[in-house]
Amino acid sequence: MPDKLHLIIAGAVLPQDAGEAAPPLPPLTTNLRALLAAMAPDGRIECGEDDPSTPFELALAQANSLPGGPGEIPWAAFETGSIGLPCAFIKLCHWQVGADHVRLSPPEDLALDEESSGTLLAAMAPYFLEDGITLAPYGSLPGTWLATGEVFRGLRSVSMDTLMGRHLTRSLLDGAGTPAATLRRLQNEMQMLLYTHPVNEVRQQRGLAPVNSFWVTGAGVLDHAMALVGEVQVESRLQAPALRRDAAAHAQAWQVVDADTCAALLAVLRAGGSARLTLCGEHAAQSFVPTRAGPWSRFKRVLGLQPLWDGREQL
Numbered sequence: 001m002p003d004k005l006h007l008i009i010a011g012a013v014l015p016q017d018a019g020e021a022a023p024p025l026p027p028l029t030t031n032l033r034a035l036l037a038a039m040a041p042d043g044r045i046e047c048g049e050d051d052p053s054t055p056f057e058l059a060l061a062q063a064n065s066l067p068g069g070p071g072e073i074p075w076a077a078f079e080t081g082s083i084g085l086p087c088a089f090i091k092l093c094h095w096q097v098g099a100d101h102v103r104l105s106p107p108e109d110l111a112l113d114e115e116s117s118g119t120l121l122a123a124m125a126p127y128f129l130e131d132g133i134t135l136a137p138y139g140s141l142p143g144t145w146l147a148t149g150e151v152f153r154g155l156r157s158v159s160m161d162t163l164m165g166r167h168l169t170r171s172l173l174d175g176a177g178t179p180a181a182t183l184r185r186l187q188n189e190m191q192m193l194l195y196t197h198p199v200n201e202v203r204q205q206r207g208l209a210p211v212n213s214f215w216v217t218g219a220g221v222l223d224h225a226m227a228l229v230g231e232v233q234v235e236s237r238l239q240a241p242a243l244r245r246d247a248a249a250h251a252q253a254w255q256v257v258d259a260d261t262c263a264a265l266l267a268v269l270r271a272g273g274s275a276r277l278t279l280c281g282e283h284a285a286q287s288f289v290p291t292r293a294g295p296w297s298r299f300k301r302v303l304g305l306q307p308l309w310d311g312r313e314q315l
Helices: 030-037 055-063 075-080 114-129 170-174 178-195 198-205 239-243 247-270 295-302
Strands: 004-009 039-046 087-093 095-097 102-104 134-137 144-148 213-220 232-235 274-280 284-290
Touching: 004 055, 004 247, 030 039, 030 247, 039 055, 039 274, 055 232, 055 274, 055 284, 075 087, 075 144, 075 213, 114 134, 114 178, 114 198, 178 213, 232 247, 239 247, 247 274
Parallel strands: 004 232, 004 274
Antiparallel strands: 039 284, 087 144, 087 213, 095 102, 134 144, 274 284
């Protein structure tokens, strides 16, 4: 058992669409309730609707002492260990184009296989190379590529998670400055290339949404090596059902998370170790540390008189 653990839980609550009445919150799960009963709020991060980073991303960056503010955190460089090399993630996606709006579908919904991803990479890479950008496959999700080039130095990028379920505005699509204009031009060129690409013809025959664009995220550069802080543990199993607003799947995932990672943090706490919990929602990330309570507070907690934090609706 570790003696230090900072558990960061993404997607702790379901997001709510603007103007939508919030449904009643489900009861706190067993181990989470026990954690909150023994902990007190300690540090909060809040994000506005138009912020380019999610509270989870800002909390994780803070826990790992990463440089950069919202939209400027060099996630690609951090995750790949790239030093002094401007880079970003390119994620293939499907834009749902309506009469008066554009929406971004989750990359996972594409269900791309490695062969199709490789074929599209071979077709698209020469266009990027003309602008000094090299592309290479990255990670376990086909259609996610590592892009390197000077265009990503200082580029402000918007997290895809902030865009799920929202309309893409002109300011989000166009960005500001020459690098953003270069990438917007590449998006236009790739949309024309992908429109008639054989991969999409096969996908449409199979009833799958076409790949019709890409998104840039995690852009920036690291000047020196930085590794994930050992005591930080990320819990992401709630994220997908939260982004999909799937209440049943989210509640089921919470049961699994509670029996697993929440139980592990509770064990560290009860063993006298250094425990920290951060719950992340669409609007805020709230951290908790063990309560340093006097005898009277401990007595009230035993009798059930100590108020239990449940500000989930404020996340």
